[in-house]
Amino acid sequence: MPTRSAAHKYLKTVKKEFQDNPGKYNTFLKVLKDFEAGRIGTNAFITRAKDLFNGKQELLLGINVCLPEGSAITIENDQNPPKTSLTFSDAMRFIRKVKTRFQDDDHSWNSFLNSLISFRKDHKSVIKVVHEMTVLFQDHDDLLEEFSLFLPPSFAKKT
Incomplete structure (x- = not known):
């Protein structure tokens, strides 16, 4: 289980990454708060984070400190996302x-x-x-x- 300090370190990393785009960082914080409050589920949280981070592997992997056990993002999963087409x-x-x-x-x-x-x-x-x-x-x-x-x-x- 990740520590609180690991989560804070991760948030600092995200903030630094988006220092030139504070709106994106604030959007991430809102999505994170929605996830923590139970307003969105794990899959929705991961999907939104992937969209916000736009393939930045280190940020995607770092998000694991926010996820419940068994929901970790892996590089393999991110490189080969499942193809689902909605009808x-x-x-x-x-x-x-x-x-x-x-x-x-x-x-x-x-x-x-x-x-x-x-x-x-x-x-x-x-x-x-x-x-x-x-x-x-x-x-x-x-x-x-x-x-x-x-x-x-x-x-x-x-x-």
Whole structure:
């Protein structure tokens, strides 16, 4: 189990890496806080960190100090990521799942739909949609984690 000092050392490394881009560091801190508070799951946390770190191996490996046992990132896994392609059916299944979950909460269901429609028609940024979904799904880790599977790998770069 990593020590608190190892975690602090890792955060200093990340901060130094992004000294010219404090927004990226702050985004990482928010994602880390969401993970630690249980608002996002391990897979969503790893996915977002990989997107933020954009292949920086030392940062990806260092993130292991933040992960629970058995969830460590390895170089082999990062060099050969599993290829999964989501289909329209997967998207529809997820939408039905959200609709079922919020069947008694019209406001949340409408917020979900409006966010997706705005993204598609009004060209709302992916970052903005991710933020809205993080708030909307704050008590529904499984939905947030599944939603993250539909995000493009470079979503953190689009603001």
